[in-house]
Amino acid sequence: MIISEQTQAKEETRARAERDERPEPLVRPGETFRSVTDKIGGIVLAGRHPLGWWISFGIAFLLVMGLFYAIAVLLAIGVGIWGINIPVAWGFAITNFVWWIGIGHAGTLISAILLLLFQKWRNSINRLAEAMTLFAVACAAMFPLLHLGRPWAFFWLLPYPNGMELWPQFRSALVWDVFAVSTYFTVSVFFWYTGLVPDVATLRDRAKNRFSQVIFGIMALGWRGSANHWRNYESAYLLLAGLSTPLVLSVHSVVSFDFSTAIVPGWHSTIFPPYFVAGAVYSGFAMVLNIMIPLRKWYGLESVVTEKHLDNMGKVMLVTGLIVAYGYIFDMFTAWYSGDAAEQYSVVNRAIGPYAPVFWLLMLVNVVLPQSLWWPYVRKNPVPLFFAALSINLGMWLERFVIVVVSLHRDFVPSSWRMFIPTGWDWLTLFGSLGLFFALIFLFVRFLPMVSIFEVRELIAEEKEGAA
Amino acid sequence: MKTPPLLLTIAVCGLVGCRYEMRTDSRLKPYQETPFFADRNSSRPLVDGVVPRGEARTDDFFYTGEINGHLVRGFPAPVTLEQLRKGRERFNIYCSVCHGITGVGDGTIVQRGFPAPPSFHEQRLRDAPEGHFFHVITYGYGVMYSYASRVEPAERWAIIAYIRALQLARSARIDDVPPGERAHLAENGGENGGQ
């Protein structure tokens, strides 16, 4: 009895070990080139969409209308409609900017860095993540422009020959930001579109009506899948990834310079660049999950976006979340160690000042709740993972709010202390930007393949080879 | 298509139009049109009796050219060469158009039909007190308008000094010229005009 039990246990262990040894498939067995093409391309070509798509798009569309209204009022009246004041001149606009651009980082990270690291699991999620990057960066870029006060003169930020014979102040971190964000957006478009060309060619060849054929035909630029094409393509794509990798690290570093080169207590810190980048990846992965989990359910993509993907993304969030938590602790340590009264006060003010509830909510949703990701159950099950990601997105927004507003509202001179109270326009612009982002995502899902078809084919080919 | 926010921003800007609030801020330039006042003019007409800042007129001699209702003789302060030069410059700007460069009353406007003013070299004006000239510049005389708004009191005294110099030049003899300057005069053909 005992022996047999032991044998059984041993066998179970061995079976488990064997299962663990063989890597979990990234594409469920049984999928072929044609089946994945039909599955992914069919979403676009069939043009039938689940109820969830229509409801979500409807809500997002209404929010976009709200955003347009808020922007129109802003242009007509000015930034005075927001709750900003002196000293809190940055308010929601910069909070949203930093938050959105951080979200954008996951796309490039998944596409570029994981490509360079030969993480094949990225192949099923990179397209959506890249699209997410584009839309998030577009939302992000909107905020500093609106915050300019005179957005129609935004081109003054760029160096171009002009009647003033004047150039931007290239030694300013804010001008670096202009270059970093616009480069990031451009390179993201390149990266995304380059990846899209072979898939658009697939759609061109499978489209049933003339209109789609012509549109996809032009977008595919005459891609033929020739050996020459693929050779140059793989080389150029890898190089683009190589360029994007330092770029993605530089962008949020430059964004953090906007803060850390200023002497405001709570900003002037060398931990900012790495801590911002980690936070960006943290919120970016959370946003990918928030989008991917419903979409894979609605469109039946569980066979290409498997639990293994969810698990991996959960792990990345856990690691970056820990880095961010370390950043919080290090912030406090630096304040204490600096011996600077204003710096120390800024930390105390966060915890017990007028915005203390925001800070403690931040600690809860951004540090405490994400610890649940240690349990594989949470990482592998869509529903708890979705809520963990939601909590992280909220947390990262709160973090930006704490950095921007709570640092500014009390600085060196108590006579200039003031509170920031967001107005209805602030909220409408924030939720409107969310609406814009999701509306664009849903339109993208509607009109272009949300999963990279040819890269999933590569996964299938590889698994076939592995099996053989 | 993939950059709607940017395009949108540009499009909305187009609707709003190119506004340049900073180019034309709430500051008004002199005589700029503004709906604020009834006469739509940014500059207010002067109130009667207004005294320009820094020109409290305590010195009757200097500011009115008369003392107790009598036109003064002489100058409020000794005349300097610098003042004469200033007077020449101002005379040529404001007076010479009618009175002529030499003060005989043959300025370019007179040649176009303006009634000829009397020559400064008449005996009546040679004998007139300095206060008379001051009075004429300030209040006008005959068809001559007042120049009070164009010529400041100090400039008026400078012009008067220069008129005296012109008058003197007409009657001066070679002996009046310092010996060092006589050769220079001969060189220029004895001309002693305004320049």
Add this chain to the structure above:
Amino acid sequence: MKGFSTIYGVIAEFNSEDALREAARSAREHGYRHMDAFSPLPVKGLDGILGRKGSWAPVWVFTGGLIGALTGYFMQLWGIGMNFPFNVGGRALNSWPLFIPITFELMVLGGATAAVLSLFVLNGLPRLNHPVFAAPGFERATTDAFFLCVLSTDPDFDPVLVRRFFLQETSAITVTELRR
């Protein structure tokens, strides 16, 4: 067969990567040199079989990045160091540490632009119309069909012989002669 030919080449369809690789190897052994393959995904090892060496894309990207970086640095130096010298906080006019971020960003922009341009130029894109698009069943070349084409520019090209080669020596499903 020298001179201008109205024939673009002879194209054969295969149903798997392995079949394509096999056929390409066989064609190579047969002495054909001017060949092109079409596949819905990059086929490993095919470049070696077709006798293609690496890509020029890295050279393009390096050049683009270099141009971008130099443009970035000298734009800043010229703009606020020479054309309109800005004195900000007493920093040197050529304050290179502060010029690094923009130099870097423009290097990436230049490199990425060159990478995309290289794809256009090296691949001869855009080319919306191409003889191979006329091959029957070619619409599946972007789904699950694999094609090998012997081009008419090959010194040994003879349509009949190529056709015979495909049908006899390989597992081709269809063989088609393509006109220009």
Add this chain to the structure above:
Amino acid sequence: MIQARGPEWMRPGCRRRKRIGTRQKGGYRSGIRISRENIRGAFLVLPPARGDRWNMPQIFSPRVSLWFKTALIVAPFAVVLGGLAAYRFSYSSYPTQVNLPLDQPVPFSHQHHVGGLGIDCQYCHTTVTKTADAGMPDTYTCMTCHSQIWTEAPVLQPVRDSLSSRMPIRWTRLHNLADYVYFDHSIHVNKGISCTKCHGDVESMPITWKKVTLQMGWCLECHRHPAAAFSPPDAVFQPPQVFTLNWRLDADPDAKRFVQKQLAGVPSVRELTDCWTCHR
């Protein structure tokens, strides 16, 4: 030999089955794929007729392809050229109003008053050496002479109306500096910058127009090279010296001394091009 042409096969109902070449006895037939069995007969596959075109990846004709490629190559050049055109446009008289005579309530002629009569600039613009503003002449100044001459002239009716109604004449402004620019006439004139340097040869303008763009780059041009901006001392106002266009700094030793003396009192170029020099 048969040439395949795009437009031809795209015509509706065009189902061409033409023999091609003479090499094969069996000839070529369209639409039939070669199988292993009928190897003896070699067939050329023609592009299909309209009916079965939907499954063809050959969507575009060669001409469309060429147009698209050309457009893609031309587009960047067009953008660059458009940018250059916009840059040139920003200096044209449309946005800057340079060389563009504007309607005035009274067609005042500087050519007549300054060039013809030799009236000094300061006769009307009295405060140019004293304040930031050069000073527009009031109606009273016009009437100093026009109360006696040209008293019936219809063109002067607005002037007479202005005098009787005590409402200033509304001239159309030509030189409208942005409000964030601090500009002072007196310092420029007193240092020896001629009127003509900015206003052009006003003496020959029958109706006044703007001569320079007044853009910041134009201001900077002088502030960067102050020595070239000075006129000889007598040339600041008085005609005709003020309008000596061929006067050259290096040809006139007196003027050179004057310029050096004036320059001694002028701030360095760095200070002249500092932001706060003009934006206070």
